Amino acid sequence: MPSYVPGPPYPFRLRRSQIHGRGAYATQPIAAGTRIIEYKGERITTAEADRRYPDDPEHPHHTFLFAIDDDVVVDAAFRGNAARWINHCCDPNCDAVIDDGRIFIEAVRDIAPGEELTYDYNFILDERHTPAAKRRYPCHCGAENCRGTILAKKR
Template identity: 70%
Template sequence: MQGLGAFATHAIPAGERLIEYAGERLTWAEAEARYPEVDGERHHTYLFAIDDDVIIDAAVDGNEARFINHSCAPNCDAVVDHGRIWIETLHDIEPGEELAYDYAYLLDERHTPAAKRRFPCHCGAITCRGTILAKKR
């Protein structure tokens, strides 16, 4: 898995709110100016979109939540509650288990095979879809 990763130091029950995904609150224009999208370059920022107006940049004033990796078969979920993002457990977690949630990125453009290759996933889950992009309906 990419980056550092976050691991449970003790057993955690399902449905537990673990940590806020903290960071500086940006508009989309501010985020795009800070991290211009470069063609063919691997995406590696700590941005998390709350809605059409607000993006959290965990690279500024962020906390440990930014080290939680993506998984296609996650044990956590990112929940938006009153304009803030919280990482919550989806099921019981064993000590030492890696915490992960589905990043489920959405691009404005179509999620073509080329787009998916720019956002690859190697989580190793049987159900791995090969990309951290969400399924578009």
């Protein structure tokens, strides 16, 4: 059976976020378990992603990349949709679920109108997650359990 793929209109709108740049805010109650939107974008190889966005320690990149596995990366800078504006939070109300090679943002708890939608980016670098690396990928989510970085806890 094919998975459910949500389409517009989506139950959120975009506006300036306290966390970072633009964010996605619920416009209606969203029940836990709801598949909200697909994270769309161009499907490219890891090598192509590295070519497009070379790592520059002076300018840590804020890209719209989402790694599906070791080989495939979705670049939402191309053919992306509103899902790319959903911010990271260390205490998120959504999760990014990979289903049949596609990425979906799903609510992990009931969300009230006006709440910002977030999920844990759990970024993984090729290098070790040293304190210096974490400082290059800081988190300002404001959650009580904020770990101070959008990098994954462990490799």
